Amino acid sequence: MTATAADPGTTTSTGTKIVLAKNQYGKAEVRLVKITRDTARHQIEDLNVTSQLHGDFEAAHTEGDNAHVVPTDTQKNTVYGLAREGVGSPEAFLVRLGEHFTGSFDWVTGGRWAAEQYTWDRIEDHDHAFSRNMSEVRTAVLEIADGRQDILAGLSGLTVLKSTGSEFHGYPVDRYTTLQETTERILATDVNARWRYNTDAVAAGDLDYNAIYASVRTQLLRGFANTHSLALQQTMFEMGRLVLEAHPDIEEIRMSLPNKHHFLVDLEPFGQDNPHEVFFAADRPYGLIEATIQREGVAPTHPIWENAAGFC
Numbered sequence: 491m492t493a494t495a496a497d498p499g500t501t502t503s504t505g506t507k508i509v510l511a512k513n514q515y516g517k518a519e520v521r522l523v524k525i526t527r528d529t530a531r532h533q534i535e536d537l538n539v540t541s542q543l544h545g546d547f548e549a550a551h552t553e554g555d556n557a558h559v560v561p562t563d564t565q566k567n568t569v570y571g572l573a574r575e576g577v578g579s580p581e582a583f584l585v586r587l588g589e590h591f592t593g594s595f596d597w598v599t600g601g602r603w604a605a606e607q608y609t610w611d612r613i614e615d616h617d618h619a620f621s622r623n624m625s626e627v628r629t630a631v632l633e634i635a636d637g638r639q640d641i642l643a644g645l646s647g648l649t650v651l652k653s654t655g656s657e658f659h660g661y662p663v664d665r666y667t668t669l670q671e672t673t674e675r676i677l678a679t680d681v682n683a684r685w686r687y688n689t690d691a692v693a694a695g696d697l698d699y700n701a702i703y704a705s706v707r708t709q710l711l712r713g714f715a716n717t718h719s720l721a722l723q724q725t726m727f728e729m730g731r732l733v734l735e736a737h738p739d740i741e742e743i744r745m746s747l748p749n750k751h752h753f754l755v756d757l758e759p760f761g762q763d764n765p766h767e768v769f770f771a772a773d774r775p776y777g778l779i780e781a782t783i784q785r786e787g788v789a790p791t792h793p794i795w796e797n798a799a800g801f802c
Contacts, residue, residue, distance in 0.1 A: 516542035517562040579699035580605040584632035600634040644684030651678035676752040691739040730783030742784030749777030
């Protein structure tokens with residue numbers, strides 16, 4: 491992916507050589523819906539898949555030579571072709587996709603493959619009628635580099651709220667501080683989380699990604715619900731701690747939690763009291779709390795996070 495001293499490059503008038511550095515290309519947001527019809531009770535899998543290849547693509551950039559350019563349309567078609575054989579978990583599907591490209595083209599040395607999965611619920615337990623579940627979106631990212639596979643799994647937009655059990659006080663006060671301390675507030679957020687699997691565990695190939703996803707989701711909800719919160723930061727740490735305690739194959743989890751503020755409405759002008767029952771739900775501005783919770787000794791950075799925009 492990085493140009494070497496042997497690269498032809500371009501020399502400027504000042505003698506500085508301009509070369510090609512990191513690059514990737516592919517097909518973004520391939521919409522895939524797979525219906526499994528092997529029984530009268532159909533199954534639906536709904537994904538948004540992105541494929542980006544790494545490798546020897548210098549000539550395409552510097553000379554317009556496409557001999558090594560696997561068309562992005564081919565990458566799209568490969569998504570559909572592999573889906574005909576089944577999807578399974580998004581993580582396992584991305585592994586199949588990545589192994590196809592790195593195994594089929596000698597000059598493709600790695601890449602980044604990502605998926606979002608959307609959930610559909612059966613309508614009244616109907617065999618072939620569904621309604622879109624508008625809760626969280628499941629996410630997965632595979633990166634293949636130097637023959638190593640690394641996987642991020644995650645979820646986004648899991649909206650949660652606690653009507654009590656949350657406080658906020660003891661913070662520094664200066665002349666710009668107008669926020670009042672409280673021992674009773676609504677705590678609400680959209681949980682956006684990604685967790686990184688241990689590389690050796692991924693290589694072993696025996697992780698049940700669907701079961702782990704369901705368990706991680708449960709631990710995140712449990713941590714949010716059961717923590718008497720003195721700050722959203724405290725709640726976030728407890729959510730991450732529960733995930734890591736439950737799953738030794740997960741090295742770290744990163745979360746981005748917007749604090750969805752609910753302000754008590756003043757009903758006194760209407761001659762009414764308001765015993766923490768009527769609120770204004772503000773959509774912006776909002777606090778944004780982000781953190782990484784990881785096992786002691788884990789490196790503070792990992793290359794796969796470079797392509798996970800929006801996470802600290």
